[in-house]
Amino acid sequence: MKSFNEFLLETKGEHDDNKLYDELYSRVEKYLSKWGAGPVYGWKSDKGIAFKVTKGKNIKSNDWITIFYNPRYDDFTITLCPFGTDDIEDARSYKTNVYAGQEHIIIDELLGLK
Numbered sequence: 001m002k003s004f005n006e007f008l009l010e011t012k013g014e015h016d017d018n019k020l021y022d023e024l025y026s027r028v029e030k031y032l033s034k035w036g037a038g039p040v041y042g043w044k045s046d047k048g049i050a051f052k053v054t055k056g057k058n059i060k061s062n063d064w065i066t067i068f069y070n071p072r073y074d075d076f077t078i079t080l081c082p083f084g085t086d087d088i089e090d091a092r093s094y095k096t097n098v099y100a101g102q103e104h105i106i107i108d109e110l111l112g113l114k
Contacts, residue, residue: 024049024067024103031104035065035111043068043084048076050084056111058093065107067098075099080110 021042028049032038036054043050048068053059058080066084067076076098079091088094095106108114 020046020069021049023100027101027103028067028107031107034113035107037065041084043086047086053080053107053111056108056113058110058112060092063092065110067103070096073097076103078103078106078110 025040028037028040032040032051034055037051040049040051042048043066048066050064050066052062052064054063060082062082064081064084066079066081066086068086069076075096077086077088077094077096078098079085079088080093081091085091088096093110095110098106
């Protein structure tokens with residue numbers, strides 16, 4: 001039988017305990033299977049989250065979604081890239097000025113799942 005921590009790691013990757021991770025995870029958790037995603041890791045410790053995705057018409061091999069917080073503007077940027085990135089110049093596709101609660105809508109658009 002799996003321990004509780006082993007079970008959590010199947011959907012939540014190891015991360016530093018921080019409020020931002022938990023808030024973002026709770027907003028995307030129910031969509032992870034739709035995106036063929038997981039586990040979810042903390043991005044740069046406490047800056048956001050990142051996870052591999054496998055579903056959608058815009059997906060390429062080893063694509064990742066990164067959601068990171070922009071404290072200057074109090075919003076998020078979401079990137080799609082063959083590796084996690086918070087540099088929009090490295091991203092194949094991205095969306096800035098994303099507000100809390102919009103994450104799943106933007107990710108659906110980036111992945112081509114409308």
